[in-house]
Amino acid sequence: MNELRHNLPVLLLHNMNPEWTPAEQSESGQDVATLGNALNELGHPIEIVAVENARLAERLSTFDPREHIVFNWCEEIPGIPHSEPEVAAVMEKMGFVFTGSSHDVLALSYDKPRVKRVLDEANIPTPPWNVFDTPDIGGWNIYPSIVKAANEHCSIGISSESIVTSPAELENRVAFIIESYNQPALVEEFINGREFLNAVWGNGKISMLPAVEMDYSELTDIRDRLFTYEAKYVSGSRLYDSIDMCVPAELEPSALAELERIVLATYQATGCRDYGRIDVRYLNGIFYVIDVNPNPDINPQTSMTHAAAEAGYSYGQMCSRIVNLAADRHPFFRK
Structure with missing residues (x-):
């Protein structure tokens, strides 16, 4: 992408669920503030929009789609499980341009058997x-x-x-x-091999950021060698503290080239837009796709943020690049 434009106006849309604990609400609010400040410090005008109930369209109705790009960090409509795709559907109906994948791609990602069929049809290795x-x-x-x-x-x-x-x-x-x-x-x-989290961004011309390896070397029990909810989110837990994130992953050039080929093919086959993360396991010379994540989490501690930093992007620059990718779909802000 050419030089990033830092004057693009952003609506930072996020969910703040009433049933969350005060600690969870505080942590989410801090993450939103960090992202908003990072964009604003580069020059992006920012308005933060919290979605606290099921009335998403009403919440957005006071904003003009012609005047904003929505940074879609809304993982669900509060009170409606599995509603992340519906967030995108509401914005599509209202004419908003937003970061990340469309309703159809988000809906696909929630249907793991459908994703597996897409991978099989594209001849992309995935576990039986x-x-x-x-x-x-x-x-x-x-x-x-x-x-x-x-x-x-x-x-x-x-x-x-x-x-x-x-x-x-x-x-x-x-x-x-x-x-x-x-x-x-x-x-x-279960592919009991090395695991790589691979961030991709772009549309048309796409590229993979440096691969991130999840290092399970301290864990000898096969049942511990996976990135569980506890390992991802429960700070201070045994698994959280035992798994290291290594970036860039150490791979021979030929293996890295094969990993990149499979990751980019997966991003394209599943229709990801702007950015995504493809999770892969490596065993006996084969890279197996185990998960596809359009709109992955991008708080400052996540693998994509670490990969972008390795590639030379600050947190704000990473988020700005995602905004710029979405801007190319906007009727007034596209170049």
């Missing part, structure tokens, strides 16, 4: 898989396996018990997912 809506696992005979909720994000439903090594464990975990989350279970072969 099946979907079960009853605990009857039929002829599944690949172990170790990992059991996921078919329609969740943010590692919800993922814990050490997600790794299973026998039919009995698999049946129990499938039953748990179905009963606890009221949705089918996605079962995959």
Whole structure:
């Protein structure tokens, strides 16, 4: 991208859920303020818009879509589970240009079996898989396996018990997912190899930021060697403290080139826009795509922020580049 424009006006849209604890609300507010200040310090006019109830369209109705680019940091409509795609749908209907992926791509990302089919059809390596809506696992005979909720994000439903090594464990975990989350279970072969989180940005001309490796070397139990909800979000927990984030990841040039090829192909096949993160595991010379994250979290502690810093971008510059990518779709702010 050419030189970034720092005068683009931004509506920073985020959710502030009433059911969150005071500590959770405070942490979210601090993250929003950090992002807003980082953009504002570069010159972007900023208005912060908190969504605190289900009336998103009403909340946005006082703003003119012609005068703003929305930085979409709204992960759901409060009180409506799995509503991140609906946030985009409301803005699309109202004519707002916003950062990140469209309603259709966000909806795809919540349907893990559909994502797997897209990857298979594009001949992109991904672990063998099946979907079960009853605990009857039929002829599944690949172990170790990992059991996921078919329609969740943010590692919800993922814990050490997600790794299973026998039919009995698999049946129990499938039953748990179905009963606890009221949705089918996605079962995959568990790739017990190196894990890389790979941020991509751009539209048309796309590029991968430096790969980030999740270092599980301190964890010897196979059931701990995955990025669970606890490992991501519970500061001070054993897993949070045991997993290191290494950037740039150390790979031979040929392996890095293959990783980049697979990551960029995945970004394109799934329709990601502006930015995204493709999570990959590496075993026996093969990179397997294990998750696709349009609109990944980009608070200052996340892998994409670290990757952008390695590439020479400050936090504000990273966020500004995302705004500039969206601006190319705006009727007045496009170049």
